[in-house]
Amino acid sequence: MPRNAESTAFRSALEVIRGVEPRVADAIGAELADQRESLKLIASENYASPATLLAMGNWFSDKYAEGTIGRRFYAGCQNVDTVEALAAEHARELFGASHAYVQPHSGIDANLVAFWAILADRVEAPALQRAQARHVNDLTEADWFALRRELGDQRMLGMSLDAGGHLTHGFRPNISGKMFDQRSYGTDPATGLVDYDRVAEAAREFRPLVLVAGYSAYPRKINFRIMREIADSVGATFMVDMAHFAGLVAGKVFTGDFDPVPHAHIVTSTTHKSLRGPRGGLVLCGPELADQVDRGCPMVLGGPLPHVMAAKAVALAEARRPDFAGYARQIVDNAQALAEGLLRRGAKLVTGGTDNHLVLIDVTGYGLTGRQAEQALLDSGIVTNRNAVPQDPNGAWYTSGIRIGTPALTTRGLGTAEMDTTAELIHTVLSQTSAGVGPDGSASKAKYVLDPALADKVSRQASELLTGFPLYPDVELG
Numbered sequence: 364m365p366r367n368a369e370s371t372a373f374r375s376a377l378e379v380i381r382g383v384e385p386r387v388a389d390a391i392g393a394e395l396a397d398q399r400e401s402l403k404l405i406a407s408e409n410y411a412s413p414a415t416l417l418a419m420g421n422w423f424s425d426k427y428a429e430g431t432i433g434r435r436f437y438a439g440c441q442n443v444d445t446v447e448a449l450a451a452e453h454a455r456e457l458f459g460a461s462h463a464y465v466q467p468h469s470g471i472d473a474n475l476v477a478f479w480a481i482l483a484d485r486v487e488a489p490a491l492q493r494a495q496a497r498h499v500n501d502l503t504e505a506d507w508f509a510l511r512r513e514l515g516d517q518r519m520l521g522m523s524l525d526a527g528g529h530l531t532h533g534f535r536p537n538i539s540g541k542m543f544d545q546r547s548y549g550t551d552p553a554t555g556l557v558d559y560d561r562v563a564e565a566a567r568e569f570r571p572l573v574l575v576a577g578y579s580a581y582p583r584k585i586n587f588r589i590m591r592e593i594a595d596s597v598g599a600t601f602m603v604d605m606a607h608f609a610g611l612v613a614g615k616v617f618t619g620d621f622d623p624v625p626h627a628h629i630v631t632s633t634t635h636k637s638l639r640g641p642r643g644g645l646v647l648c649g650p651e652l653a654d655q656v657d658r659g660c661p662m663v664l665g666g667p668l669p670h671v672m673a674a675k676a677v678a679l680a681e682a683r684r685p686d687f688a689g690y691a692r693q694i695v696d697n698a699q700a701l702a703e704g705l706l707r708r709g710a711k712l713v714t715g716g717t718d719n720h721l722v723l724i725d726v727t728g729y730g731l732t733g734r735q736a737e738q739a740l741l742d743s744g745i746v747t748n749r750n751a752v753p754q755d756p757n758g759a760w761y762t763s764g765i766r767i768g769t770p771a772l773t774t775r776g777l778g779t780a781e782m783d784t785t786a787e788l789i790h791t792v793l794s795q796t797s798a799g800v801g802p803d804g805s806a807s808k809a810k811y812v813l814d815p816a817l818a819d820k821v822s823r824q825a826s827e828l829l830t831g832f833p834l835y836p837d838v839e840l841g
């Protein structure tokens with residue numbers, strides 16, 4: 364490909380958009396400029412390839428394709444079938460799964476598909492059998508009423524939010540918490556690690572229909588073989604949500620007991636985090652749940668997004684290339700270098716380090732709340748997000764943690780030496796920031812004091828760090 368093909372493609376697209384609504388073209392250009400300038404340490408973000416991005420802007424967006432490959436509710440889906448089948452094939456091969464469903468629009472949607480597939484298999488199907496009905500429409504009003512009650516009366520066990528679990532694992536503000544009676548397992552207060560004996564005990568007491576593993580802020584790996592044994596011991600369906608670490612599974616950093624695919628009944632993921640694809644989700648499972656999973660649309664999903672499935676096929680093809688394993692390894696090496704750099708300078712880290720792509724700094728060590736630390740870092744050109752730590756004294760809004768992750772900076776090409784510099788910048792800002800006082804003179808959880816000259820200096824150092832690692836080097840918008 365000529366070196367300027369990517370520039371030509373994006374420039375032409377912006378020119379066409381500018382002809383209709385120039386402010387949108389300007390915002391797209393500004394977004395690229397902002398992303399190029401920021402030291403992005405948000406653990407859930409990445410930079411998709413130009414091929415992945417370009418696969419999304421086309422005529423597939425115009426197609427309705429409810430149903431699944433070869434079994435659509437609409438005519439004329441032959442080309443959608445092609446890209447959906449390709450994306451599913453790449454996902455199966457990449458992860459070694461027998462079935463892949465690539466329609467979910469996001470991680471939340473993938474989880475909803477999984478939950479309802481499990482409920483359909485374990486609650487609805489037996490109820491239909493008992494009533495000798497083939498379809499829910501064949502049930503009497505009384506049987507249907509009883510089934511609806513039963514569907515709403517199931518239990519889920521997942522990781523607590525402050526230990527790093529996700530809102531979609533049965534927490535009340537999310538629909539999953541309104542569907543399931545949920546209990547959660549935390550981590551060992553001394554080590555910060557998952558205590559499998561405690562999980563087993565909670566499972567024995569609570570007898571959940573679904574045991575969920577997966578996280579968005581736990582900096583360690585989870586032994587999925589042990590979790591499956593726990594699920595089996597109480598007859599639970601074992602679901603893993605690998606939204607955050609799918610790239611590490613794809614890149615064979617997480618193998619054996621730490622690869623969820625051979626151990627879980629069902630695995631869900633996003634495609635845009637460490638996996639580096641388009642914004643979206645997917646579900647992997649064995650033959651037992653495949654038919655129920657394929658009913659995701661129109662069961663809980665709106666019409667599939669064929670243009671995004673095309674981009675998923677491109678990104679999954681990229682993840683099957685040998686260099687993706689090197690990328691995944693580098694994500695973890697970088698996270699460990701970042702953790703070591705912070706520890707050496709005196710930072711306090713949840714679990715004392717990392718096995719994956721993320722590091723959770725306990726900023727109470729700097730006398731700050733997560734919110735103060737997040738804002739002070741942002742003033743200094745470093746983009747992170749605040750996050751609760753286990754048994755967080757500041758609650759879920761202010762929090763006591765800063766979550767940082769390496770997938771995005773690793774895509775730009777930064778390595779372990781640059782991670783040490785990043786640790787230095789973060790430590791400098793946090794150690795020079797102090798908590799402000801509220802109107803009544805008491806310590807504020809939001810206000811903070813940071814010398815603007817220092818913030819400017821660190822901002823300049825952060826951009827200098829990035830100059831050697833251009834983002835989308837072949838894209839020149841002119």
Ligand SMILES: *Cc1c(COP(=O)(O)O)cnc(C)c1O
Nearest residue numbers: 469470471529578579606607633
């Ligand atoms: C990010 C995330 C999700 C949600 O993904 P969306 O695409 O934002 O819906 C679900 N589960 C986990 C564990 C996540 O980290």
